[in-house]
Amino acid sequence: xxxxxxxxxxxxxxxxxxxxxxxxxxxxxxxxxxxxxxxxxxxxxxxxxxxxxxxxxxxxxxxxxxxxxxxxxxxxxxxxxxxxxxxxxxxxxxxxxxxxxxxxxxxxxxxxxxxxxxxxxxxxxxxxxxxxxxxxxxxxxxxxxxxxxxxxxxxxxxxxxxxxxxxxxxxxxxxxxxxxxxxxxxxxxxxxxxxxxxxxxxxxxxxxxxxxxxxxxxxxxxxxxxxxxxxxxxxxxxxxxxxxxxxxxxxxxxxxxxxxxxxxxxxxxxxxxxxxxxxxxxxxxxxxxxxxxxxxxxxxxxxxxxxxxxxxxxxxxxxxxxxxxxxxxxxxxxxxxxxxxxxxxxxxxxxxxxxxxxxxxxxxxxxxxxxxxxxxxxxxxxxxxxx
Amino acid sequence: xxxxxxxxxxxxxxxxxxxxxxxxxxxxxxxxxxxxxxxxxxxxxxxxxxxxxxxxxxxxxxxxxxxxxxxxxxxxxxxxxxxxxxxxxxxxxxxxxxxxxxxxxxxxxxxxxxxxxxxxxxxxxxxxxxxxxxxxxxxxxxxxxxxxxxxxxxxxxxxxxxxxxxxxxxxxxxxxxxxxxxxxxxxxxxxxxxxxxxxxxxxxxxxxxxxxxxxxxxxxxxxxxxxxxxx
Amino acid sequence: xxxxxxxxxxxxxxxxxxxxxxxxxxxxxxxxxxxxxxxxxxxxxxxxxxxxxxxxxxxxxxxxxxxxxxxxxxxxxxxxxxxxxxxxxxxxxxxxxxxxxxxxxxxxxxxxxxxxxxxxxxxxxxxxxxxxxxxxxxxxxxxxxxxxxxxxxxxxxxxxxxxxxxxxxxxxxxxxxxxxxxxxxxxxxxxxxxxxxxxxxxxxxxxxxxxxxxxxxxxxxxxxxxxxxxxxxx
Numbered sequence: 001x002x003x004x005x006x007x008x009x010x011x012x013x014x015x016x017x018x019x020x021x022x023x024x025x026x027x028x029x030x031x032x033x034x035x036x037x038x039x040x041x042x043x044x045x046x047x048x049x050x051x052x053x054x055x056x057x058x059x060x061x062x063x064x065x066x067x068x069x070x071x072x073x074x075x076x077x078x079x080x081x082x083x084x085x086x087x088x089x090x091x092x093x094x095x096x097x098x099x100x101x102x103x104x105x106x107x108x109x110x111x112x113x114x115x116x117x118x119x120x121x122x123x124x125x126x127x128x129x130x131x132x133x134x135x136x137x138x139x140x141x142x143x144x145x146x147x148x149x150x151x152x153x154x155x156x157x158x159x160x161x162x163x164x165x166x167x168x169x170x171x172x173x174x175x176x177x178x179x180x181x182x183x184x185x186x187x188x189x190x191x192x193x194x195x196x197x198x199x200x201x202x203x204x205x206x207x208x209x210x211x212x213x214x215x216x217x218x219x220x221x222x223x224x225x226x227x228x229x230x231x232x233x234x235x236x237x238x239x240x241x242x243x244x245x246x247x248x249x250x251x252x253x254x255x256x257x258x259x260x261x262x263x264x265x266x267x268x269x270x271x272x273x274x275x276x277x278x279x280x281x282x283x284x285x286x287x288x289x290x291x292x293x294x295x296x297x298x299x300x301x302x303x304x305x306x307x308x309x310x311x312x313x314x315x316x317x318x319x320x321x322x323x324x325x326x327x328x329x330x331x332x333x334x335x336x337x338x339x340x341x342x343x344x345x346x347x348x349x350x351x352x353x354x355x356x357x358x359x360x361x362x363x364x365x366x367x368x369x370x371x372x373x374x375x376x377x378x379x380x381x382x383x384x385x386x387x
Numbered sequence: 388x389x390x391x392x393x394x395x396x397x398x399x400x401x402x403x404x405x406x407x408x409x410x411x412x413x414x415x416x417x418x419x420x421x422x423x424x425x426x427x428x429x430x431x432x433x434x435x436x437x438x439x440x441x442x443x444x445x446x447x448x449x450x451x452x453x454x455x456x457x458x459x460x461x462x463x464x465x466x467x468x469x470x471x472x473x474x475x476x477x478x479x480x481x482x483x484x485x486x487x488x489x490x491x492x493x494x495x496x497x498x499x500x501x502x503x504x505x506x507x508x509x510x511x512x513x514x515x516x517x518x519x520x521x522x523x524x525x526x527x528x529x530x531x532x533x534x535x536x537x538x539x540x541x542x543x544x545x546x547x548x549x550x551x552x553x554x555x556x557x558x559x560x561x562x563x564x565x566x567x568x569x570x571x572x573x574x575x576x577x578x579x580x581x582x583x584x585x586x587x588x589x590x591x592x593x594x595x596x597x598x599x600x601x602x603x604x605x606x607x608x609x610x611x612x613x614x615x616x617x618x
Numbered sequence: 619x620x621x622x623x624x625x626x627x628x629x630x631x632x633x634x635x636x637x638x639x640x641x642x643x644x645x646x647x648x649x650x651x652x653x654x655x656x657x658x659x660x661x662x663x664x665x666x667x668x669x670x671x672x673x674x675x676x677x678x679x680x681x682x683x684x685x686x687x688x689x690x691x692x693x694x695x696x697x698x699x700x701x702x703x704x705x706x707x708x709x710x711x712x713x714x715x716x717x718x719x720x721x722x723x724x725x726x727x728x729x730x731x732x733x734x735x736x737x738x739x740x741x742x743x744x745x746x747x748x749x750x751x752x753x754x755x756x757x758x759x760x761x762x763x764x765x766x767x768x769x770x771x772x773x774x775x776x777x778x779x780x781x782x783x784x785x786x787x788x789x790x791x792x793x794x795x796x797x798x799x800x801x802x803x804x805x806x807x808x809x810x811x812x813x814x815x816x817x818x819x820x821x822x823x824x825x826x827x828x829x830x831x832x833x834x835x836x837x838x839x840x841x842x843x844x845x846x847x848x849x850x851x852x
Contacts, residue, residue, distance in 0.1 A: 033480055034429055036459045041431050041477060062477045063431050066511045073510040078725035081757040082506060088433035132436070135444075145670055151444030152681055159695075166697035166771065169433055169532055172757040180758060181697060206624045208666050213659035216622070220647060246632045246639040264629060264642040278644040282627060286642070308762040309719060383432050383471075448682045502752040502782060506726045519782070528778045529785050530700065531755035536685045536692070537700070541778035543686065548780065563780040570751065570784060571701070571774035577787075577818035586781060 024050050029368070033062045037140050037375050040382030044359070044375075048368060056363045056371070058356050064386040071346040076102045076176055076312055076334075079346065084170040086348065087384040089129035090325035092121050095174035097323035100255060101332050102176040105319040106312050112257075112299035114178050119256040120191065120294050121161075121173065123287040127198070128157045129326035130280045130287075137277070137376040138209050141218055146209045153201055160190060176312055178304030191295045195288055202285055210281065219273040223362040223374040226271055233361060234354035237328025239378055242279045243271035249324035261293045273377040280379070311341055327351045327379060352384045413554050420465070420553075421546040422453040424493065427464035429484065432471025434498035434532040439470060447535040452542055461487040466545070469518045470532075472500035472507060478521050482607045485522040485598070491558065493549070494518070495541055497528040505531060515603075523597040525561070529570075544568045559595040566590075621647050621658055699756040700775035702749050704789045705768055711797035712790055714768035716744035723763035728754040736795055738812050745793045746816065751777060752785035766796070787818045 032043035041062035047055040067086065071079045076098065083094035096118055103110060131154045138146025158168045164183055165171045173180050209215055225235070227243040240247050248265040250258040266282035268275025306312070316338030322331040328351025335345040355378050362374050430439050439457065442449040449455045458464040461484050473481055485492065496518050499505025507514040518524060525548060528541035552562035565586045566575065578586065598604070628643040650658065673679055685692065694700075704712050716733035727750075734745040761769045779785060794800070794813035803809050 033477065034459075034461075034484060036428055040435070040471075041480075062474065062480070063472060064474055064476065064513050065472055065507045066513045067507075069512065070507065070510045074725055078723075078759065081725050081755060081759070085433060085506060088436065132440075136440075145666075147440075147443075148445045151441060151446065155441070155444070155446045155681070162698055163695035164697070166695070166699045166758065167756065168534060169436060170755065170757075172755075172759075180762070203624075204669060208669050210624065211622070211662045212666050213621075213662045216647070216662075246634045246641045248639070251639045252635045252637050262640075264640045266642045266644060267632075268644050269646060274646075275644060282642050282644055309723065309765070445681050446683055447685065451682075451684075499753050499755055502785070503750075505753050506755045508753050509727050517782070526778055526780060527752070527782055527785065529751045529754070530775065530777070533777075534700070534775055536683075537775040537777065539685050540776040544778045544780065565780045565784075568779050570777040570779060570787070572703075572772075573784070573787065573818055578784075582783070582819040586783070590780070 026054060031371070032059075037372050038382065039136065039375075039380060042356070042380065042382045042385070044371070046363075046368065046371065051367050051369075053363045053366055053368055053371060056360050058359060060353075060356065060382070060385045062386065063383045065383075067387045068346055068348060071343055073342060075341045076314070076343065077308075079343070080175050081170075081172045083348075084172055085383065086350065086387060087325060087327060087330070087352065087381045088169055089132060089381060090125060090327065090330075091169065091171050092118070092125045092173055093323055093325040094330060095172065096122060096256075097321065097325070097330050097332050099174045099176045100323060101319055101321035101334055102312060102314065104321055105314045105317070105334065105336065106176070108177045108306060108312075110177065110305055111301045113301035114303055114305070115256045116294055116298050117179055117183055117303065118174055119258065120291055120298075121164075121179075122256070123290050124157055124160065124191075126326045127284050127287050128154050130284050131157075133280060133379045134205065134209070137379075138215070140372050140376040141215060143209060143212070143215065146205075149205070149208060153198065156194060156197070160187075160194065163190075175308070177306035177310070178302070180308075182303045183298070188295045188298060191291060195292055195295075198284075198288055202281070202288075205281065210278065216274065218370075218373050219277050219377065221270070222273045222370050223366060223377065224270060224272045225358055225362050229361050230271065230358065233357050235328070235358050236351045236354065237324070237326070238266075238276055238279045238283065239328065239355045239358055241266060242268040242276035242377075244268055244275075249322060249329060253322075255323065257294055258290070261290050263287075263290050273373045276377040313341060314338070314343070322349070325351060327381065327384075328355060348384075348387060350384045350387065352380050352382075356380055356385055414550075416555060417550045417553055420491065421549040423456075424452075424454040424466040424542070424545070425456045425458050425464050426454055426466045426468050427461055427484070427488070428457040428459045429467060430470040431473065431477065432498075432500060434470035434501070437470075437532040437535055438468050438497050438538050442535045442538055447539065449539075449542075452539065452546070454542065462489060464488055465492060467492065467494045467522075468538075469494060469496045469501040469524070470498065472505070473515045473518050473521065474513045475515060476513070478515050478603050479607045481518065482521050482601075482603050491549075491553070491594075493526075493545055494522055494524045495526045495528060495538075495545060496524045497530070497533055497538060497541065499529065499531045502527050502529060519601075521601055521603040523592065523594055523601070525563070526568075559593055561592045561594050563590045563592060621650055621655065623648070694773045694775075697771075698773055699758060699771040700773050701751060701771070701777065702754065702756075702760065702789065703770050703772040703774075704747070704791075705770050706791070707797050709797070709800075710791065711800050712744075712768060712792075713766045713796050713798075714744050714747060714764075714790065715766060715796045716742055717766075719763045719765065720760035720769060723759040725757060725759060726753055726755065729760060734793065736812065738808075739795050739799055741795070741799075743793070743795045743799075744790055747789045748786065749789050750786050752782055768796075784819070788816055790816060792816055 026049050029046045032038040033041040043059040045057040067082050080095050083098050084091040086094050131150045135147040135150025162168050165173045225243050227245050230240050230243040244267050246265045246267050263286045266279045268279050314336040319334045322329050331349030333347040334343050337344045496502050501518045503517040504514045526541045526545045622645050626645040631638050631640050718731050721729045721731045730748040732746040736743045792813040792815050800809050
């Protein structure tokens with residue numbers, strides 16, 4: 001799609017007769033780069049007519065660090081630590097995406113234990129990510145209490161990560177050919193305890209925020225994204241599923257242990273903010289279900305099939321692989337020249353970049369206050385957009 | 388080692404010529420300032436989750452330090468927590484935000500990205516190598532990201548800086564008790580010779596001067612002076 | 619609850635992309651007359667309040683950690699990574715032989731290794747192991763890469779400083795051979811002759827690639843540290 005940028009002259013001329021009697025002079029409002037709803041540094045230039053949004057122009061690039069270019073100078077093992085810093089709420093899933101691609105390209109076979117640990121960790125992180133989103137959505141819409149509850153429970157998962165992996169946010173855990181640390185023997189018991197805790201907590205979340213009439217009024221029927229438009233924009237993850245398209249890589253192209261477990265793909269019916277909101281709530285429950293099925297039978301075996309410092313050579317060619325992160329499909333394209341251990345080129349197809357453009361399709365016609373709901377329900381992580 | 392929080396700020400190292408009245412007022416003002424730092428809700432990257440969100444939430448309650456009032460407007464904030472990488476496109480904006488803040492203003496740089504570019508310091512064409520190229524920084528908290536407790540330690544270090552290093556006689560001068568806050572595991576015996584001399588020499592910072600001397604100041608001036616294209 | 623019945627999640631199957639996908643369709647709003655709607659809205663608000671006040675009066679649920687008051691009892695998991703350390707044996711000897719695998723494994727050049735030819739032993743040994751805590755991302759790659767177990771991650775997280783230069787320091791306490799080589803030598807004086815004592819901040823502070831206005835290589839003239847991102851390379 002194209003973004004039309006008008007000159008000041010055009011803007012100052014009164015609207016042509018017959019457009020609307022009520023239309024006033026249009027003006028621009030800047031949201032960001034330092035704005036509480038930006039969740040980072042995203043600038044939204046909003047063209048307004050009164051309070052009605054006419055157009056939204058996202059201006060990304062305030063956290064562009066050149067990660068793709070940097071990846072050309074480091075080995076695949078070292079690329080992993082940069083993927084932590086793309087979408088830091090899905091750090092393990094990003095790690096896994098690169099590891100999966102490198103394993104596929106270099107022909108490394110993993111075992112059941114590795115895949116099970118990766119799946120459990122990825123699902124834990126998905127829960128953690130959605131919890132943070134839930135709290136921040138509440139905070140954006142003026143309910144600070146939700147934030148406290150979300151972080152209380154998120155911290156429990158953080159502690160589990162800290163104990164197993166040694167880091168709270170940027171884990172650098174999954175690497176080509178295995179994972180960095182083996183789990184402790186009491187890990188399954190701890191996860192089971194966590195599941196027992198989080199099950200009832202989800203009902204509490206429903207009572208606290210989902211059932212709240214103010215939140216419902218701010219989400220219901222706001223920002224409708226119809227499925228065709230969502231597919232055309234390349235939206236993935238809960239944004240697409242909220243519009244009713246059951247697109248989930250964990251089902252359509254299973255990787256890890258997702259083929260062996262039973263879970264449902266949460267979808268919405270209308271594609272409004274409420275659907276996107278509740279799809280994520282339902283996804284937390286489904287993630288709990290996945291973990292519940294996996295945690296009891298973690299197979300035995302080594303957690304590394306190759307040595308940590310082993311030199312991985314990727315044969316010449318272009319490779320692509322994708323993974324379902326908490327926000328959608330992260331695609332990784334890797335070009336190798338076959339000689340150097342470093343990739344010749346890496347490209348990340350980030351889910352947030354496409355989801356961000358959904359705001360241009362959704363927002364026009366709604367009020368400026370609805371931008372907050374829409375932006376929050378899209379759950380953008382800006383550093384992944386900019387890379 | 389380390390900084391002390393276990394004694395009342397009674398042993399203020401006075402500036403030359405300080406009188407009893409001034410030091411008493413100083414003590415009152417500095418204690419008040421140190422215990423009500425309002426941070427600016429400004430985060431660019433992963434550190435923001437730990438520094439601004441997790442610290443404000445239930446497990447680590449930042450209001451125990453009187454700093455829970457996160458302001459989204461720069462004009463109401465005292466403390467700017469640089470949480471995350473600052474890139475060239477963002478640098479003028481960071482500078483602008485800093486200049487919009489009312490004095491006295493304090494900056495904590497958290498995480499490797501804000502301190503020196505961290506994981507992006509080499510091979511990246513767009514990173515600013517440390518936020519101190521843009522604005523003067525008072526306290527550095529290393530880590531990637533540092534845990535909330537480490538941030539609190541940095542906040543305590545900043546409170547100590549405010550309590551000990553400022554005087555209403557010279558509001559733009561900030562005396563950093565450099566040798567009081569050392570990385571854990573490092574003792575005074577480890578700092579010898581030239582390093583010690585340098586640290587002691589350069590522990591008095593003229594904040595206004597130091598802010599003007601930053602690289603990006605000039606660029607921002609040019610950027611702001613640029614005449615808007617006339618239709 | 620409000621006007622949504624949260625248990626009303628429909629479990630269906632949909633055909634998508636050639637796969638039959640089991641789906642959960644999320645609940646939607648029910649049509650209500652105005653008075654019921656009003657009462658339900660009121661109830662939803664009261665429910666939320668009750669939950670919050672419930673937590674207010676149940677002190678067993680307090681989760682806040684009292685840092686820094688609990689510094690003495692603060693414990694971290696064994697694997698928690700907060701800073702890099704050298705492992706020393708009971709005599710204070712290190713295991714690093716200066717092979718440089720950690721330097722190669724480091725993704726962002728936070729480790730700078732200077733080696734020397736040992737005068738007595740005649741083999742390659744470590745002179746100065748510089749670790750930049752300011753840029754380290756604690757990814758554990760160096761510890762994994764080390765085949766000799768010379769490095770470890772420690773829990774020392776209270777590293778806030780006023781001056782950046784304090785974050786670049788030398789990890790090894792002496793320049794010299796590894797513990798294995800030293801222990802072969804029985805004579806303590808001969809051992810001491812192989813080692814040169816180091817301090818944490820002595821020697822050049824290398825800021826390869828770029829120098830910063832506040833950080834310059836120690837011992838170098840002041841104008842060498844150019845603020846334009848070049849110069850003062852080690």
